[in-house]
Amino acid sequence: MLRLPTLEAIEAAVWIELxxxxxxxxxxxxxPMLATVACDDEGAFxxxxxVVLREAxxxxxxxxxxxxxxxxxxxxxxxHPRATLxxxxxxxxxxxxxxxxxxxxxxxxxxxxxxxxxxxxxAAQDYxxxxxxxxxxxxxxxxxxxxxxxxxxVVTAQVRSIDWLELHPEGHRRARFDAQGARWLQP
Numbered sequence: 001m002l003r004l005p006t007l008e009a010i011e012a013a014v015w016i017e018l019x020x021x022x023x024x025x026x027x028x029x030x031x032p033m034l035a036t037v038a039c040d041d042e043g044a045f046x047x048x049x050x051v052v053l054r055e056a057x058x059x060x061x062x063x064x065x066x067x068x069x070x071x072x073x074x075x076x077x078x079x080h081p082r083a084t085l086x087x088x089x090x091x092x093x094x095x096x097x098x099x100x101x102x103x104x105x106x107x108x109x110x111x112x113x114x115x116x117x118x119x120x121x122x123a124a125q126d127y128x129x130x131x132x133x134x135x136x137x138x139x140x141x142x143x144x145x146x147x148x149x150x151x152x153x154v155v156t157a158q159v160r161s162i163d164w165l166e167l168h169p170e171g172h173r174r175a176r177f178d179a180q181g182a183r184w185l186q187p
Contacts (some may be wrong), residue, residue, distance in 0.1 A: 028089030069133035100157035
């Protein structure tokens with residue numbers, strides 16, 4: 001396993017791997033864990049689930065995934081837009097924790113253009129259900145109502161900081177990349 005020698009090389013490699021994860025369905029970072037804040041009668045708590053990474057843009061430091069606009073995740077993003085995306089790549093031996101500011105859109109050109117690409121794929125069915133994600137199923141003896149429109153939303157995660165951890169037989173290393181720059185946390 002080749003070890004990258006500098007923080008600059010590591011940060012560049014992180015964004016290269018994030019871009020690969022968008023295209024490579026077998027990449028360990030393709031399906032990160034998204035942790036958001038949920039609130040109920042008992043207070044706030046962390047809520048985590050797997051999402052599919054759809055876009056990565058180093059220039060804007062953003063990651064994109066999709067969701068159903070009726071999902072609890074969409075409501076959590078609207079109420080508390082700060083979140084963490086956590087990913088692990090066994091082949092790299094790298095873990096990422098990306099602290100992000102999330103925004104969700106369910107209308108506009110950016111959403112329409114992505115929907116046009118997605119709507120003819122099997123994944124489109126995820127946004128065409130007459131029921132919201134997690135909703136209880138109706139009586140199985142009654143026909144389900146048809147979906148009136150797609151419930152597709154684009155979520156952009158503006159990456160504020162990346163905590164990079166390399167697990168390696170010669171010693172683990174850890175670094176952070178954020179607005180203050182790049183720095184070693186554990187050389």
